[in-house]
Amino acid sequence: MEKIRVLIAKLGLDGHDRGAKIIARFLRDAGFEVIYTGLHRTPQEVARAVIDEDVDVLGISILSGAHIPLVPRVLDFITQYGGDPNEIVVVVGGTIPTEDIPKLKACGVDAVFIPGTPISEIIKFIKQKVAEKRRDNL
Amino acid sequence: MNVQDFVERIKRGDRRILAKAISFAENGHPIAKEILRQIYDKTGKAQVVGITGFPGTGKSTLVSKLVEEFRKRGKSVGVVAVDPSSPFTGGALLGDRLRLNGADVDKNLWTDERVFFRSMGSRGRLGGIAKKTGDVVKLLDAAGYDMILVETVGAGQGEIGILEVADTAIVVLMPEMGDDIQVNKAGILEIGDIFVINKSDLEGAENLERWLSFTLSLDSSDSAEKGSANAERWRKRVIKTVATRGEGIKELADAITEHFEFLKRSGTLEIKRAERTKMMALEIAMEEIRAEITKRCSNLLLDSKDPYTIAERILKDIIKI
Numbered sequence: 019m020e021k022i023r024v025l026i027a028k029l030g031l032d033g034h035d036r037g038a039k040i041i042a043r044f045l046r047d048a049g050f051e052v053i054y055t056g057l058h059r060t061p062q063e064v065a066r067a068v069i070d071e072d073v074d075v076l077g078i079s080i081l082s083g084a085h086i087p088l089v090p091r092v093l094d095f096i097t098q099y100g101g102d103p104n105e106i107v108v109v110v111g112g113t114i115p116t117e118d119i120p121k122l123k124a125c126g127v128d129a130v131f132i133p134g135t136p137i138s139e140i141i142k143f144i145k146q147k148v149a150e151k152r153r154d155n156l
Numbered sequence: 157m158n159v160q161d162f163v164e165r166i167k168r169g170d171r172r173i174l175a176k177a178i179s180f181a182e183n184g185h186p187i188a189k190e191i192l193r194q195i196y197d198k199t200g201k202a203q204v205v206g207i208t209g210f211p212g213t214g215k216s217t218l219v220s221k222l223v224e225e226f227r228k229r230g231k232s233v234g235v236v237a238v239d240p241s242s243p244f245t246g247g248a249l250l251g252d253r254l255r256l257n258g259a260d261v262d263k264n265l266w267t268d269e270r271v272f273f274r275s276m277g278s279r280g281r282l283g284g285i286a287k288k289t290g291d292v293v294k295l296l297d298a299a300g301y302d303m304i305l306v307e308t309v310g311a312g313q314g315e316i317g318i319l320e321v322a323d324t325a326i327v328v329l330m331p332e333m334g335d336d337i338q339v340n341k342a343g344i345l346e347i348g349d350i351f352v353i354n355k356s357d358l359e360g361a362e363n364l365e366r367w368l369s370f371t372l373s374l375d376s377s378d379s380a381e382k383g384s385a386n387a388e389r390w391r392k393r394v395i396k397t398v399a400t401r402g403e404g405i406k407e408l409a410d411a412i413t414e415h416f417e418f419l420k421r422s423g424t425l426e427i428k429r430a431e432r433t434k435m436m437a438l439e440i441a442m443e444e445i446r447a448e449i450t451k452r453c454s455n456l457l458l459d460s461k462d463p464y465t466i467a468e469r470i471l472k473d474i475i476k477i
Binding site for chain 1: 171176178179241245248249251253254259266267272274275
């Protein structure tokens with residue numbers, strides 16, 4: 019079984035990364051290789067990292083309220099840089115209003131995890147979805 | 157995609173394909189060996205620089221500053237940054253990339269077309285690098301990167317795995333890590349071509365510099381060319397830096413370039429690389445032998461209690477040595 023590689027990203031003017039760090043730590047304990055981007059990344063930077071690091075999962079943690087403009091831009095840049103956002107699992111975590119969840123999913127996000135989601139649920143989802151994508155990408 | 161497609165596209169600098177090939181190499185996928193075999197004649201141009209040292213001394217920050225400096229000098233740079241994998245879960249937190257200068261600093265290295273940064277988990281290998289770090293370096297080399305920086309796991313006293321991949325070894329230290337006895341201990345401090353005292357604005361930097369310089373002046377096992385009596389010797393350097401402020405980085409980059417010039421001029425580079433190719437070949441062969449033995453011995457009868465007798469029987473009966 020190939021190792022699951024995850025990029026945990028923080029975008030734009032959002033200075034809160036305790037949640038991102040805790041998620042990174044739990045995913046590490048689930049046996050994943052987790053790369054954390056640090057704060058204040060641009061969509062271009064995150065897209066480039068997704069490609070160079072060849073991750074299976076992109077997890078965007080966002081608490082600033084700017085998820086609607088920022089998340090689709092990351093996915094656009096992945097395409098622009100020669101990648102394929104459909105090949106990877108894209109999850110978003112943070113303070114996302116319920117009415118925005120369908121909008122994010124419509125632009126290619128596989129799941130949105132709002133505060134209070136049990137970590138076991140996130141890990142289970144990632145494992146299942148990565149297995150699916152790997153089958154599809156063969 | 158077949159092997160040939162991979163090879164062509166790596167040589168052409170397609171970074172997505174390069175990234176995929178690196179994953180194949182890391183995972184020991186059979187296609188990786190074929191790709192590596194076919195790109196091998198394209199390798200050897202890059203200077204491979206290893207950066208090792210204790211955890212928290214500032215290796216990742218130094219790497220970021222060096223990437224920036226070499227980019228200013230017109231070089232393209234590949235980085236392989238290794239962090240430890242958990243021996244219990246196999247998981248890893250790869251936290252070197254986040255030190256790389258982004259848009260918030262003047263020069264954005266994240267989106268620079270001529271910078272390729274790859275994080276690696278050590279995946280069970282001790283010694284500061286991963287088993288496949290050497291393969292990843294070869295792929296970056298074939299893709300045409302001029303400089304390849306390999307950052308090890310935060311290393312202790314005995315982890316010298318970096319020698320398996322690096323032309324130039326940099327050992328990063330910081331003040332208050334110990335006294336003159338520590339600097340004279342065997343192991344990691346014997347492998348440096350260049351020593352960096354980072355965070356040299358902290359108290360104790362002068363002492364460390366003095367101890368190190370004195371120790372190096374006693375060094376008789378300098379990287380002299382093997383088999384040649386009057387070979388030119390490399391004078392090991394001690395360079396003080398404050399990586400967060402970019403101090404000492406130019407001097408460090410100069411020393412790195414000078415060391416490569418020395419290696420080429422003295423013929424040491426060829427000798428070192430030939431030695432490494434031999435080691436790598438042995439390593440590849442050993443890996444297959446180990447796998448084969450493990451397979452053949454899966455139903456091993458434990459007819460004796462002591463491991464020595466069992467091992468002897470494995471060698472005699474199963475492998476017929």
